[in-house]
Amino acid sequence: MKSPTSIPVEASSFTYIxxxxxGTEGAPTFCLRYGTRRDKHASQDEMNFRRVRSHSAEDIREAVIEEFRSKWASDELDIDELAARIRAFYDDMDALEKAITDWLKECTEIEAENEGLAKAGKTPREFPPRPQSDIDAGEREKIAGLIEEIESASERIGRIRRDNNRRExxxxxxxxxxxxxxxxLPVPLKRxxxxMLTDATLFAIEDELEKQxxxxxxxxxxxxxxxxxMMTLYLGREEEKNSQSPSPGTSNPNGSTAQESESSTSENSASKEPEPAPTPGTSSPMDTQT
Structure with missing residues (x-):
């Protein structure tokens, strides 16, 4: 494969901080070029070469339920009933996320319409109420806690999370x-x-950033x-220009698999796929209380 510097970039590079x-004094600059189709293919080839695996949210959910069925079984727990409640929780989160997305779109349209109404001296429209979960707060908290406990105690789900973090x-x-x-930065760019820049070069850039x-x-x-x-490679140039770069608050240097989302839906997203606790709880799976 030819060196990326020899591939026509069809316009250009840009400087990024x-x-x-x-606003930081002495902040380093980075010159990134816009990627080509060949770059996308090279990226896919490299990810395949490194045997990168990824798992969808649905994969994780099914793993949670399978782990629950296989390791939480006891005479005291109705496994089928609790598994159904876990699925209902996930379905409710999906429905709520879609409802909030539609609600935000409607509010944006109303806001634009209200600008015209205000100029005309007319009464502005009211915003509709924010969508709410169909599951009561107590049940949501109980099932979310159960999911977190299952994930925390599961080596299988730990491996899934590790795969996704590595891919990110x-x-x-x-x-x-x-x-x-x-x-x-005072780092030689070796290819x-x-x-492609070598791994050692990228690690040196990361080290230098942490040092300074x-x-x-x-x-x-x-x-x-x-x-x-990544955005520059996988989005078209105009899409990339029009998209919002992730803010420091939504970017996760620890490699979380969570996608950047609207701030108004972040609360829902967090409860949709609970992250494992740092360490498994001291109670065994059989001690779970619902």
Missing amino acids: PECLS RLIRHVSLALLLEETS DRDG FSGDGQRAAFWQLGTQA
Whole structure:
């Protein structure tokens, strides 16, 4: 494969500064070029070569229910009934997320309409009430806690999360290896025979960023740089320009699999796929109380 620097870029490169370093004195700059179809193919080939695996939200949900059935069985628990409640919880989260998305769209339309009504001296329309879950708060808390306990105690789900976290890191890593042309950091950009930046070069960039900029709110710089490279590679140029770059608050340098989302739906997204606790609880699966 030819070196990326020899591939026509059809317009150009651009200079990028990680959002968390915006306004920081001496913030480094990074020159990224827009990717081509060949770059996308090279990225896919590299991800396959590294045997990167990923699992969907549905995969995780099914694993939760299967783990629950296989390891939580006892005479004291109605496994079928509880499994049905877990599925109902997931279905409710899906429905609520869609309802909130539709609600936000409607509110945006009403807001635009109200501007015209205000200019005409007419009464503005009221916003509709925010959608709510069909499951009462107590049940939601109980099932969310059960899901978290299942995930925390499950090696299988731990491996699934590990696979997804690795993919999130590597897709940014590979995108950056393909598209980064220059940086103001004192790091030589060394490339392999295919023209991609070497792993050692990218690790050196990450180390240098941590060395120079490691204050609160600045640790996400390398993650944001990789995210920008990924967006530039997989979105068309106009789409990339019109899309919002992830803010420091939504970018996760630890490699979370959570997608960046509207702030108004982040609360719902968090409860939709509960993250495992840092360490398994001290109680055994058989001690779960509902």
